[in-house]
Amino acid sequence: MTPFSIIVPLFLIEILSLRLVCPKTIKGTVNSYQARQEKGLYLSSFCFHGDGALLYTFNTTVRTSAHFYMFLKEDWENILPDTDCVSRFQQARSVYEVTSSFGNQTVTNFATPRVWYIVFADAHTCQEYPLSDLDDDKLNYLYYDIQLLNPDALGNAKEHFSDEETGLLRFYQLLALAYFVLGCICVPRLVEPFSSGGPMQLVIQLLSVSTGLQAVGAFIMMMHLRKYSRDGIGSPMFEMLSEFFDVLSQFAMLYMLLSLSLGWTLGTTQRHNTHLKMIRKKPAAKVVAILAVIQGSLFLWEQYQDQTHRLYHAHRTLAGSALLVLRIVLAGLFGWNLYTTVSSERSIMKREFYVSFTKSCMLWFLSYPVIVIVAGLFSEYLRYKIITMSVVLCQSLAVVLLYRLFLSRSLYWEVSALSSTLPLRMDKTMSLKIYS
Numbered sequence: 001m002t003p004f005s006i007i008v009p010l011f012l013i014e015i016l017s018l019r020l021v022c023p024k025t026i027k028g029t030v031n032s033y034q035a036r037q038e039k040g041l042y043l044s045s046f047c048f049h050g051d052g053a054l055l056y057t058f059n060t061t062v063r064t065s066a067h068f069y070m071f072l073k074e075d076w077e078n079i080l081p082d083t084d085c086v087s088r089f090q091q092a093r094s095v096y097e098v099t100s101s102f103g104n105q106t107v108t109n110f111a112t113p114r115v116w117y118i119v120f121a122d123a124h125t126c127q128e129y130p131l132s133d134l135d136d137d138k139l140n141y142l143y144y145d146i147q148l149l150n151p152d153a154l155g156n157a158k159e160h161f162s163d164e165e166t167g168l169l170r171f172y173q174l175l176a177l178a179y180f181v182l183g184c185i186c187v188p189r190l191v192e193p194f195s196s197g198g199p200m201q202l203v204i205q206l207l208s209v210s211t212g213l214q215a216v217g218a219f220i221m222m223m224h225l226r227k228y229s230r231d232g233i234g235s236p237m238f239e240m241l242s243e244f245f246d247v248l249s250q251f252a253m254l255y256m257l258l259s260l261s262l263g264w265t266l267g268t269t270q271r272h273n274t275h276l277k278m279i280r281k282k283p284a285a286k287v288v289a290i291l292a293v294i295q296g297s298l299f300l301w302e303q304y305q306d307q308t309h310r311l312y313h314a315h316r317t318l319a320g321s322a323l324l325v326l327r328i329v330l331a332g333l334f335g336w337n338l339y340t341t342v343s344s345e346r347s348i349m350k351r352e353f354y355v356s357f358t359k360s361c362m363l364w365f366l367s368y369p370v371i372v373i374v375a376g377l378f379s380e381y382l383r384y385k386i387i388t389m390s391v392v393l394c395q396s397l398a399v400v401l402l403y404r405l406f407l408s409r410s411l412y413w414e415v416s417a418l419s420s421t422l423p424l425r426m427d428k429t430m431s432l433k434i435y436s
Contacts, residue, residue, distance in 0.1 A: 024148045024160045025232030032064070032124045032131055032139040039085045039126075040069065040119040042076075046148040047164045047381045048109040048116060053157035057102040059143040066122035066140060070094035070107065073115040073380070085126035092119075106157075113163035113381045118148070147232055160232035163381045169229055171389055172222035175396075179215035186403075203256055204406060210252035211399050217245035218392070257334050257361045298323040324369040331365045334358075353405070360401040367394035 026044045035041045046052070054068065069092040079088055089095075093116075096105040107116070122140050124131060131139060150159040150166075161169070190208060221242040228234030298320075335358070342354050371390045375383040 024162065024228075026146050026148075027144065029141075029143050030120050031141045032122055035121050035125045035140075036127075036131060039088055040121045043118045043120055043144075043146065044148065045073065045115055045117050047113050047162035048107050048148075048150060049113040049163045050109060050151045050155070051157070052107040052109060052151065053147075053149045054096065054105040054107055054118070055103075055147040055149065056098070056105075057145045058098075059101070060141075061101050062098050062122075062142065063140050064123045064138055066098040066120065068096040068098065068105065069119040069121060070096070071117040071119060073117055076117040076119075089121065089126070112379070115162075115164070115380060118146075149232075160229055164384045167385060168388065169222070169225040171392075172218055172225055175392065176215070176219045176222045179218060183215065206252050206256040207399070207402055207406070210249045210256070213245045213249035213252065214395065214399075217242045217249065220245065253361065253364055254330070257365075294326060298326065324372060327365055327369050331362055334365075335362065356405055357402070360398045360405065363401070364395050364398040367391055367398070 024044070024046060028043075030041055030043075056068075069089055071092050075091050075093070079091065094107065109116075124134075124139065147160075148162070149157040150162065151157050152159045159166075190204070220238050224234045224238035224242065227238075338354065338358050342351050368391050371387055371394070375386045375390075378386060
């Protein structure tokens with residue numbers, strides 16, 4: 001069983017349980033019974049900057065007095081479950097009355113961006129009389145369409161991105177462009193090493209597959225964010241696919257690091273099938289397989305618990321925290337296993353190669369938990385952007401370092417059986433020189 005045969009069924013399970021993400025154009029239904037049961041119906045959250053706007057449209061006129069209550073995130077989360085209904089709404093920072101079937105409310109924000117929770121309630125929400133005793137024409141049954149907008153560069157409230165997400169579209173556009181340009185330059189020169197055989201062939205294949213999957217995921221995420229910028233909804237399926245490709249990329253790197261830590265990549269010229277049989281016999285391989293299944297399960301659990309599907313989460317849930325710990329455990333397991341391999345290696349050249357390779361792989365795996373911890377020092381509205389951009393850049397840097405290690409006349413040139421077919425050189429100045 002390969003790592004990919006483990007993650008594909010997990011992805012299919014998530015597709016079957018796919019929920020609509022929490023976009024900034026939200027649609028749904030609300031009624032007086034729901035508002036009474038929840039002590040105010042939570043609709044969405046948004047990080048406003050400047051004077052934003054809340055645009056709402058209902059399918060019918062409101063039958064009884066209703067309001068949108070605006071809570072700061074920390075105020076809403078600090079409300080105890082047994083808090084009196086009236087006291088709960090007294091903690092709202094802003095209240096907007098709903099007087100017609102459509103309207104436009106200006107949301108005046110603080111000097112610094114803050115996350116707001118939007119809650120719906122009507123005149124019956126905090127009352128104690130049974131709603132069943134009232135006539136239907138005195139109760140609200142509404143289908144709503146709400147847009148949450150930030151001001152654009154001209155000060156007009158037209159921007160669907162909250163302050164947690166501003167800049168991500170431009171980042172993914174540049175990232176996709178970089179992958180495309182580098183792909184056009186490097187892919188033709190990698191064809192021969194990719195298929196010529198040798199003890200390093202699997203490593204190059206897995207690295208190329210991991211890079212390709214990450215590039216495809218970045219492109220799909222860019223398409224989602226482009227659509228999101230126009231309608232505030234985007235494509236939940238595109239966002240899910242981007243996550244799926246990122247997880248496959250992680251598993252390709254996981255498999256490559258497992259091969260390295262078991263001392264296979266430089267120590268034998270066996271074919272791929274023989275290599276798989278050899279790995280299955282190793283106790284470390286069984287441990288990693290179990291941890292891989294746990295990692296996929298935690299990923300699904302975190303997605304289910306969180307309100308939004310995000311490629312890199314802020315890890316506010318127990319599942320997210322466990323996933324971070326598991327990544328650190330995996331890195332430690334590989335590091336320890338690799339240490340035993342390097343200790344028994346007599347060749348100084350191969351030992352240095354292992355060390356350089358390990359540093360790049362550890363950068364790939366440990367960048368995520370480390371950056372999540374560092375992001376906790378910043379304001380909440382900055383954390384998602386910091387985590388997303390930093391993790392992607394660190395992983396891209398790790399890939400560049402690995403390719404530099406493989407496609408050079410340094411350590412790789414000495415230890416690899418592919419040196420006779422090496423198509424290009426990436427020396428210390430990162431310049432490209434074609435060899436005949």
